[in-house]
Amino acid sequence: MTATTLTASLAAAAAGGSPAPAVTTAPDELPLFVGKPLSGWSIGVADFEQSARLTGERATVPKQANSQVPASEVHALRATRTERGDALTLQWKESWFATLRLEGGAPVDLRPYLAHGTLEFDIKVDDLAKGGLSVKLACGDGCERKVNYLLPARALEGKGWQRLSFALNCFKRDDDDFSAVRQPFSVDTSGTGQVTIANVRVLKRGLPNAFCADPRTESVTPSPLLQTWALEWWIPRHEQKLAQVQQMRSSGPLPEVVFIGDSITQGWEDVGAPVWREYFSRYQPLNLGFGGDHTENVLWRLQHGEIDGIAPKVAVLMIGTNNTGDRMEDPRTTTEGIRRLITELRMRLPATRILLLAVFPREQKPGGPLRAINDEVNRRIASLADGETVQFLDIRHTLMNADGTLSADVMPDWLHLSEKGYRLWAEAMAPTLAELVRTTPAVVPSRAGAPSPAGAAPSSSP
Structure with missing residues (x-):
């Protein structure tokens, strides 16, 4: 469903609801x-x-x-x-x-x-x-x-x-x-x-x-993150990531895997760093996690150069919990935001396979309103996978107790991960990620930024 279709659908639903x-x-x-x-x-x-x-x-x-x-x-x-x-x-x-x-x-x-x-x-x-x-x-x-x-x-x-x-x-x-x-x-x-x-x-x-903002299209309308606590660091982090990508392009090595998401993904640079080095350093990974991001903020970053000129084998995408936590967004519109990100990734990285992760649980106990929204988002985004270019992986059960509750030693604030939480994530994802990397052909970006098959003649474009 496109953003236009979604807008029409929601408007029609509103018009056809209960009489005023x-x-x-x-x-x-x-x-x-x-x-x-x-x-x-x-x-x-x-x-x-x-x-x-x-x-x-x-x-x-x-x-x-x-x-x-x-x-x-x-x-x-x-x-x-x-x-x-x-x-x-x-x-x-x-x-x-x-x-x-x-x-x-x-x-x-x-x-x-x-x-x-x-x-x-x-x-x-x-x-x-x-x-x-x-x-x-x-x-x-x-x-x-x-x-x-x-x-x-x-x-x-x-x-x-x-x-x-x-x-x-x-x-x-x-x-x-x-x-x-x-x-x-x-x-x-x-x-x-x-x-x-x-x-x-x-x-x-x-x-x-x-x-x-129009709530029907906010999740698919590109925008920087406009939060008081983010204004001083969000654009500088974006610029730092652009410089990092430029450095990779000029002197290598290029990343085989890029992680895209919010603070949970950014946390691989902090409390998750030891686990990151142990499990993912072999892939020369690039971390594009930004704390507080919604789907529209990731879309803005993708459209402003953060993946230009690279051709990773796999993009690991997890996003949406801030659409839920910040504005209790309708799962349908969050799903459209994630769909739009997949479209953007496939357009800019046509040879890259996308590992779409289920949004992690939040709130200590099952049944809370935010947990319920995330659960519905996950039910919907599972259908975005085609099993080839886009694969869906749900590892929520590895982060929860048998009764669906969260433990403070895994998610101390019932949202972000501890080092133990990152280890559980890595262990659960590692086999799928390794198989995707192994079975995806390497692609070398041309000098113009468009990817070319490994070993192909370099582009003559300036």
């Missing part, structure tokens, strides 16, 4: 925080580990013993838009995660607002040079949707109060349930910064002025 609910009884405006929170609701503030409620002029998120982020500080303060206390300031410093949110009230029904509605608020960006901004709301139990507004929000720094209006459809996916929303608004961030928020409303009919 009656809107006659819903007010035209739902004031979530206009001088005070919606009746029965409170203002919450939280970091990666703890939370607090703003009951007075200021709330500070407490630090727990043995905090993983001891330098982090997160505060919420009453502030002024037009009169004292009608605005809320979020301050954060060296935080993995910080949020200011509405919480604790009776669930609200947002269905009458979805067709033409907007989520609107005033914002004053005081300091965002080392921070970011996402706008998020819940969509039923175990479901949340957010819009990454990092770069546009940074552009507002120092410009005083601005009005942002997001179409509610920015937060809507097929089958989402907005009948009982338990968190109708939050702003999430990380790093260091300060923003002030006021006049948060949901309107039945509004005029959006804030961009959001």
